[in-house]
Amino acid sequence: MRSIQQNLAKFNEVGIRPVAISVDSPEASRDLCQKAGYTFTFLSDPNLQAITKYDLVHKGQGEGGRDIARPAEFLIDSSGIVRWRMLTENYWVRARPEQVLEAAKLLQ
Amino acid sequence: MKRINWQLWLGFLLSVVAFLSYPLVFVNWASTRDFPWANLILFVVAALLVFMGIRRAFAPGRRRLSKIVASAVATLSVLIIVMFLFVAFVASRWLPPSTGAPQVAQKAPDFSLTDTTNKTVSLTELLSQPINGKPAKGALLIFYRGYW
Numbered sequence: 001m002r003s004i005q006q007n008l009a010k011f012n013e014v015g016i017r018p019v020a021i022s023v024d025s026p027e028a029s030r031d032l033c034q035k036a037g038y039t040f041t042f043l044s045d046p047n048l049q050a051i052t053k054y055d056l057v058h059k060g061q062g063e064g065g066r067d068i069a070r071p072a073e074f075l076i077d078s079s080g081i082v083r084w085r086m087l088t089e090n091y092w093v094r095a096r097p098e099q100v101l102e103a104a105k106l107l108q
Numbered sequence: 109m110k111r112i113n114w115q116l117w118l119g120f121l122l123s124v125v126a127f128l129s130y131p132l133v134f135v136n137w138a139s140t141r142d143f144p145w146a147n148l149i150l151f152v153v154a155a156l157l158v159f160m161g162i163r164r165a166f167a168p169g170r171r172r173l174s175k176i177v178a179s180a181v182a183t184l185s186v187l188i189i190v191m192f193l194f195v196a197f198v199a200s201r202w203l204p205p206s207t208g209a210p211q212v213a214q215k216a217p218d219f220s221l222t223d224t225t226n227k228t229v230s231l232t233e234l235l236s237q238p239i240n241g242k243p244a245k246g247a248l249l250i251f252y253r254g255y256w
Contacts, residue, residue: 002136004250010252015245019234022254028167030224033209043221043229051110055208056251070203070250076216077246087209091200092135093142100111107245 005038007097014104016075021045022045023068066081075100116161117179123185126150127192144196149239151189158185216249 004011006017011018018040024032029042045051049054051069064070073095084103086095130147134140140147140207158181164170165178220230234247 001250002253003138004248010126011248012239015239017234017237017239017244017247020248020252022252024254026222026224026226028255033224041229041234042224044223045219045221045254050217050221051251053217053219054210054249054251055206056142058204058253061253068253070206071253072206072209072251074210074249075162075246076231076235076249078244079217080216080235081119082210082212082216082235083246084216085209085212087206089203089205090142092144092196094138095250096138100242102216104246 001036001038003097004040007101008040008099010101011040013105014101016040016100016104016107019043021050022061022071023051024064026068027089030089073100075107083107111182113164113174113178115157115164116181117161119157119161120181120185122150122154123188124219125190126154130192130196147192147196151192154185155189158182238240 001020004020005069008018016037019042019075020029020038020042022029022044023046024044025040025046026044029044033040042048046103048057048069049066054074055073056069056072057067058070059067069093071088071094073086076080083106084100086099088094105107126147129150130144134144151200162178162182165174168244216231218231220228223229231247235244237244
């Protein structure tokens with residue numbers, strides 16, 4: 001997240017809107033954004049609507065055994081087609097902004 | 109002469125630091141996060157120090173207590189190292205396979221979710237809203253575990 005925020009100007013420049021999605025409530029995300037200084041869009045998916053559609057449910061991994069999302073990134077073009085994705089195999093390894101910005105060159 | 113076995117304690121302390129510095133410090137940079145080499149170096153130094161501490165504790169003329177303490181501290185250090193290797197290389201790979209996730213060139217499923225201002229927004233809206241006055245070329249969806 002921090003690396004996305006640090007590169008937000010570059011994302012804006014190439015016309016890519018970063019959108020973070022988790023089961024966190026809007027209030028929890030708002031607190032996080034205020035504390036960490038994140039200014040891009042954070043969406044709340046407590047009922048796993050999008051997380052289920054993208055097959056990213058990680059069962060029982062949240063607080064009190066609730067289901068959460070596993071980490072994943074998707075680059076979607078303006079017509080709604082997936083142009084790049086990263087489904088990490090290691091919880092600690094996430095997409096780097098450089099990778100996404102490189103993939104963004106594919107977009108019209 | 110009761111001199112503190114500093115190698116032993118420093119080694120133990122360093123193994124704790126090596127463990128905690130991954131989630132607290134090194135995870136912030138991709139180069140030290142994707143492979144935890146910085147932590148592994150710290151662990152190697154910690155293990156060497158603990159080994160020196162053990163040798164010192166078991167040298168002739170040391171009290172029995174120092175041997176017991178050294179053995180316990182060394183065992184703890186080894187446990188910390190094993191726990192780190194487990195967390196970094198085994199448990200971190202326990203992720204669902206997500207075989208049904210949309211593939212490249214497939215249509216991304218639409219959704220509508222609440223943003224931090226309690227406004228409902230859909231993927232279609234996110235893709236059509238201009239960015240800095242220019243039409244958006246796309247969106248980067250970042251699914252994350254959340255902080256609850």
